C-alpha cells in the first residue's frame with residue numbers, strides 16, 4: 001500500500017451500496033458525453049433490434065410506448081468514480097423488445113448504438129432477465145437531452161458508459177465487438193463491483 | 202438460416218462525432234505507477250500546477266488524461282481524472298493543473314497539504330478521442346481549468362515548431378483567473394466573462410468570437426476541441442454547430 005502523506009480523505013461512510021473506488025455524488029448528475037448533444041425529438045426517435053434475431057424490427061416512439069411499462073429504482077455508477085443513489089427511471093424492460101424479435105440461440109453479445117453514432121458492446125446476458133431497460137423518464141419526468149433523452153439504454157449494474165444515451169438500436173452478434181470507449185482502452189464488460197474500469201482490470 | 206452477422210447498418214441522422222484519434226495502449230492504462238511531486242507553481246488564486254517525476258511514463262499525446270489516486274493510512278483511496286497539461290517530452294515528467302474545488306477531497310489535498318517529495322499514484326495516459334497528434338488544424342475552446350488539455354496542445358505545437366494552424370479561445374471570469382496567462386501568444390483570444398482589463402470587452406463567449414476564426418478557415422477545416430464544465434461544453438458546442446462546424450468534428454471533454 002502506498003500511503004499518501006497527509007491524506008485522510010472524507011469521513012468514511014459505511015455504505016455497502018458503494019462499489020470500490022466510487023464516491024456518492026449526492027444530488028449531482030455529471031454529464032460526460034464526448035459528442036454534441038443531438039437535437040432529437042421523440043417523433044424522430046427510433047429503436048431497432050437486428051443481427052442474430054428471427055425478425056429484425058424498428059419501433060417508433062408511440063409503438064415503443066405500447067409495450068408494458070417498467071421502472072428501475074436503485075443506483076448508478078460512472079467509471080469517473082461517482083455513484084448516484086436512489087434514482088428512478090421509467091421505460092420498458094429490454095426483455096419486452098427482445099421477446100418481440102426472437103433472439104437466435106447463437107447470439108452471445110450485442111453492440112448498442114446511439115443516434116449520434118456512439119457505440120458500446122455488452123454480453124447479451126447483461127441485457128436480459130430484467131436487468132436492462134429502454135428508459136425515457138427520470139424522476140417521473142421526460143429524460144433530459146443531455147442525459148440521453150428522448151430515450152437511453154439503461155444497464156445499471158454496469159458502469160454507466162454502457163447505458164448508451166440517445167439509444168437507436170442493438171445489433172446482436174455471436175462474438176464481442178468493442179464499442180467507442182472500449183476501443184479507447186475501457187474494459188469490455190465494466191462491472192463496478194469488480195472495478196473493471198480499463199482493459200486488463 | 203436467418204440473418205447471419207451483424208455489423209450495425211444504422212446510419213445516424215446526425216453524423217457521428219468523435220471517432221477515436223489514436224489507439225490507447227491497454228497495458229500502460231492498467232498499471233498504477235508512483236508519481237513524485239517535484240514542483241508546485243501557482244497559476245491563479247484558485248489554480249496551481251503540479252509537476253511530477255514518473256520515470257516509467259510511457260509518453261502521451263496532448264489532450265489525454267490520467268487517473269490519479271491518493272491513499273489514506275487505513276487503505277481508503279480517492280481517485281480522480283486529470284488532464285495532462287504538459288506537452289509530451291522524453292524526460293519522464295508530467296504536469297497537472299488543478300483548480301481548488303471548495304471542499305474537494307483530492308484537489309483540497311493538493312492545494313493545502315501537498316509539497317515536493319510527496320508521492321501519489323497515477324495510471325495512464327487514458328482516452329484517445331480527445332488527443333491531438335498535431336496533424337490537423339485545431340480550434341480549441343476552453344473555460345476555467347478546461348484549458349488544461351488544450352494548453353498541452355499549444356505547448357506541443359510550439360515545442361515541435363509545427364506550422365499547422367491552431368487557435369485557442371479561453372474563457373475566464375477575469376484576468377487574475379486566467380490560467381497560463383503569461384504563456385499565450387497570437388494564437389490565443391481570452392474571453393473575460395465578469396471583469397476585463399481596462400478597455401477590454403466583458404461578456405460570455407459568443408458567435409462574434411467564432412466569426413473571425415471561421416473567416417480564416419484552413420484547408421480541410423478545423424478539428425474542434427471543447428473542454429470545461431458541462432454547461433460550458435453545451436454552450437460552446439452549440440455555438441460551433443451554429444457557426445457551421447460539422448458535429449463529427451467536435452470533440453468534447455466534460456469535467457463532469
Ligand SMILES: Cc1cc2nc3c(=O)[nH]c(=O)nc-3n(C[C@H](O)[C@H](O)[C@H](O)COP(=O)(O)OP(=O)(O)OC[C@H]3O[C@@H](n4cnc5c(N)ncnc54)[C@H](O)[C@@H]3O)c2cc1C
Nearest residue numbers: 281282283284298299300302304305306307308346349456
Ligand atoms: C477527463 C477529466 C479530466 C479532468 N481534468 C481536470 C483538470 O485538468 N484540472 C482540474 O482541476 N480538474 C479536472 N477534472 C475534474 C477532477 O477530476 C475532479 O472532479 C476535481 O478535481 C474535483 O475533485 P475533488 O476530489 O477535489 O472534489 P470532490 O471531493 O469530488 O468534490 C467535488 C464537489 O462535490 C462535493 N462533494 C462530493 N462528494 C461529497 C461528499 N461526500 N460530501 C460532501 N460534498 C461532496 C464537494 O464539496 C465539491 O463541491 C477532470 C475531470 C475529468 C472527467
